[in-house]
Amino acid sequence: MADLFDTGPESGPAGGAEPAPVRPRPLADRLRPQSLAEVIGQEQILGPDGPLGAMLAAGSLSSLILWGPPGVGKTTIARLLAAESDLHFVQISAIFSGVQDLKKVFEAARIRRSNGQGTLLFVDEIHRFNKAQQDGFLPHMEDGTILLIGATTENPSFELNAALLSRSQVLVLERLSLAELERLTQRAEKELGRPLPLTGEAREALLEMADGDGRAALNLIEQVMAWKVEGKLSPDQLATRLMRRAAKYDKSGDEHYNLISALHKSVRGSDPDAALYWYSRMLEGGEDPRYLARRITRMAVEDIGLADPQAQTHCLHAWETYERLGSPEGELALAQAVIYLALAPKSNAGYMAYKMARQLARKTGSAPPPKHILNAPTGLMKEQGYGAGYAYDHDAEDAFSGQNYFPEDVKRPVMYSPVERGFERELKKRLDYFTRLRLQRQGD
Structure with a gap:
């Protein structure tokens, strides 16, 4: 282990003046590993x-x-x-x-x-x-x-x-775990020749303050060891002397995208507690609540959709509530929206149907609608067959004609497949009903 102090040159300055006082090396430097086997973590x-x-x-x-x-x-x-x-x-x-x-x-x-x-x-x-x-x-x-x-x-x-x-x-490379920070702390105590003046709970709180950063942990330890205290400090006493480090969070960097991904996937996974945790982590990191309001609304559209049509409305109302109340009160409305989304029935059927429709639209290019569903405001257009054979659905039995509305050379696809969850269970019944009627009418 490195010496406690750097000794420096033996001789002092010219003229017999006293040598400059030797300054102790920082604890992080003194504990720098001398081999890869000594690296913690x-x-x-x-x-x-x-x-x-x-x-x-x-x-x-x-x-x-x-x-x-x-x-x-x-x-x-x-x-x-x-x-x-x-x-x-x-x-x-x-x-x-x-x-x-x-x-x-x-x-x-x-x-x-x-x-x-x-x-x-x-x-x-x-x-x-x-x-x-x-x-x-x-x-x-x-x-x-x-x-x-x-x-x-x-x-x-x-x-x-x-x-x-x-x-x-x-x-x-990964953040140091609490166990690894504890090993680092024990190494520091051995180097300094005495234990930290902290209770067990305060010791754990100190390591949590380091937030997985070994250098920060050693700096905190060095601060605590410099105090002149009697007995052992409690977590509350430690908190009055030390400020908790701000969590690592860059609103435009990698951590930003990691945390919003964690929030989104927790909502999708129907875990309200995890969703609230990641929502709170982003707020504690200084994230703009308006950004979170927009992303929460996106979750309602993408992952819940028509399984619960109220989810999107709930998010928009929470967003509006935040705009009216501001922080911190308005953040509670967004938190409640997060809980609602996490517990809502999930479906991406509408999202997938939309993506398939966009893909089909690109693939079929400029295929025209069938003539029977085109308006014919002029005589020439009527002569060309515009509107010919159109069946007015309100005049049909069950107000459903069953006609084809896709381009004539495009095979009818199945894009929207509602799930058996939430309100989409009812939509599936309706879709199945119209599918049976369409097959029946087209077969007549």
């Missing part, structure tokens, strides 16, 4: 059967993109891979580096290679580089000048060039 990629474990065992490391949230070990893993592969480690950040910086890095790597030393280039926030800058890595990756390891918190499939992705393997 990420067993899915570091284990013997994981991709990195297999690469190291085979002695063949390829360029990588490490995708995961902050504080899960992306930088540490890259540094240790360089050490275990005997590569010179170079770290840059896409936020602070430009074209000239990259040129210097590539030139130094080229000289290093000519001297028999490889280079592992770690690029933090690699998604911040534009397309041209990302393309600039390709020739140096292909000729072996660098082995690239990029780190990103954003979905690589959206943010990185296809050419760069095709030359790299994407590895997904």
Whole structure:
């Protein structure tokens, strides 16, 4: 384990002046793993059967993109891979580096290679580089000048060039679990030589505040250890001293789409509790309730449809209520709409029928309607057969003529197939009734 303090140079400044006071290193730096075996978490990629474990065992490391949230070990893993592969480690950040910086890095790597030393280039926030800058890595990756390891918190499939992705393997790093954060806490307590002054419940609350971020957990631990307290603090006492970290949420990024997907699928899966949870997670992250109102209404149209015609109306009323009340009171109306949708009977029959109709419309192009359902306001149109043979449904038995309304050269499809749930059960009875009548009338 690293020493508690950096000792620095022995000699002081000229003239016999006292040396500058030595500052303690941050806890996160002191606990930085010295080997991959010391890394906490990420067993899915570091284990013997994981991709990195297999690469190291085979002695063949390829360029990588490490995708995961902050504080899960992306930088540490890259540094240790360089050490275990005997590569010179170079770290840059896409936020602070430009074209000239990259040129210097590539030139130094080229000289290093000519001297028999490889280079592992770690690029933090690699998604911040534009397309041209990302393309600039390709020739140096292909000729072996660098082995690239990029780190990103954003979905690589959206943010990185296809050419760069095709030359790299994407590895997904996960948030640290509470058990893994507890292991990290125990390691910190051993380094500091004393336990956290917290009750069991407060200790768990502290780890929850870290929100799966190991670096944040160590920073919180360092803060708590600096307090002069007697006994052990309760969760309430801890909460008065520490502010809870804001949940990781980017209203325009990957997390935004992940959470709205979770909300939508929870509603579709008829789970009101899960749906309310994801709805609340988005609100806590700062999501615009109007966006949620629009998406909730979409769920009613797509996943409930005519199985419960009131669902859409309920959502629109909740949306209107929010517009009148605003936050936070209006958010309750949207929450109640979420509950209603989750418990409503589900059907996508109307949605599927609409998609099939659009597909058929594209396929049949300009096929005209049959002449018997065309109006004939002029004599010429009557001579052409417009309106000839049209049966006025109100004059027919059961107010149903059973005539064909599709183009004459288009085979009649079956597009709307209502389910045996909710109000669509009644619509299915009506559809089946008209289908029987149509077959009967057309057979007469």
